[in-house]
Amino acid sequence: MAKNLDQFLLSLEPSEEDAFRENAMPLVFKKNHNIFANGDNPDYIYYIEKGRVTIYRLTKDGNTVTVAIRHPGELFGLAEAFMEKPRKCFAQAIETTSVLAVRTEDFKNILRIIPELSIKINMVLANRLRRAEGIIYDLINYNVSGRLARFLLGLQEQCGRICGTGVVLDIKLTHNDIAAIIGSTRQSVTQTLNEFKDEGCISIEDKKIVLLNKRKLQQKVY
Amino acid sequence: MAKNLDQFLLSLEPSEEDAFRENAMPLVFKKNHNIFANGDNPDYIYYIEKGRVTIYRLTKDGNTVTVAIRHPGELFGLAEAFMEKPRKCFAQAIETTSVLAVRTEDFKNILRIIPELSIKINMVLANRLRRAEGIIYDLINYNVSGRLARFLLGLQEQCGRICGTGVVLDIKLTHNDIAAIIGSTRQSVTQTLNEFKDEGCISIEDKKIVLLNKRKLQQKVY
DNA sequence: TCCAAAATGTCTTTTAGGAGACAAAAAAGC
DNA sequence: GCTTTTTTGTCTCCTAAAAGACATTTTGGA
16 A cells, blocks of 8 residues: 555556556646536546646635645545535646546446455545545644644645755645635735745745745644 | 435445444443544444534644534544544544444455445545535635534534424534534634524524524525 | 736735633532 | 532633735746
């Protein structure tokens, strides 16, 4: 089992992977393009080969609430495929993204044929549920500064790339994007990021955040 | 399929239910007793026959954050059973609660033997994930009044009992309990509930909340 | 290369609601 | 029934951070 439970294909046996790929259709979405929308029928589930995708909902006044970001090796559009209801969220490519799309019906059939795969999906969903509960906890418990610090530290697992000075988070996010994830505003994110910068916790290189002092960043969480 | 995806046993075929019950050990927990704790190994998963259970985490300063409430017919301790890590939350009986406990290993074996069951667990987890994402959305989007109104309206599904004047929510929660669920404080909950009462949205009977005017309550959500 | 659009930086004002303090009421235990 | 503990009601004060306004910088597209 891969250490990251969300790394779906990595966790499969060759025969399982074949069954998955046989039913898959490769697609490419350009940056900012929508992959599915609120109200759509969940006809497909998707696997990310390359790129990243935000899963978000909209508020009445048009603001975005990001409920998850999906990274290479992860599935998305998954949970809703198990329900007979239209989607409640949008999926949009953050960067140019290559996916494998599998028809929901085909996917369910694979699960029936390969029970072991179904158990792996259980693990993926269970892991995501626990993470979602962690976000709920964070929202209730930490202030903007704490949530931002935790978000950055958490990103390491999926985007972290060690370089000389620290850990580069290999994803380009605007302050607005981050605000939509941690439940804050663009202005507050700008300000708090600059505080972190001034104190030497982070730096920005090529529009990407670099974690310079993780311990100090961890102390921002209270 | 039962309309409530979380009603686990109801959704099973007789043969599946037998397989489940054969491996189950009945237990009774009195009000306020802990069923499992943070740090425990997830050796068992539980099915609620009667009673209700809170799933919560603790903050550094001892406050409670409730991540879910489980009702009769639902499983709990489930998600963590699929991971090889200690539990991150507590489970406590809100009222006297009868459960069926199944060893995690046995449960996984049942899933292997009965693939259809595994798919049903997928549906339960998927549904919970979507609900958790809904809570994240609520926390970011609605104020205390809105969150409280949505919480009460949402409880109908699991606790609602129609009576002459309206819908009784068949669960006794203190204002503190509610605050831990909607991410607020005891004082704010007291005050907001009284506002709802004054405006005729709700009333209290036998320590239980009665929804008198659902439409008016819905208008509190903004 | 230039221009329009998007993103960032930095003010200032405003307010929801957290948090403390204490009295009153209700419930639980003996 | 009586006492202790829990829960509720209602103040007050105070701060984090939302939200608006606008200048500046950066970016991406033609």
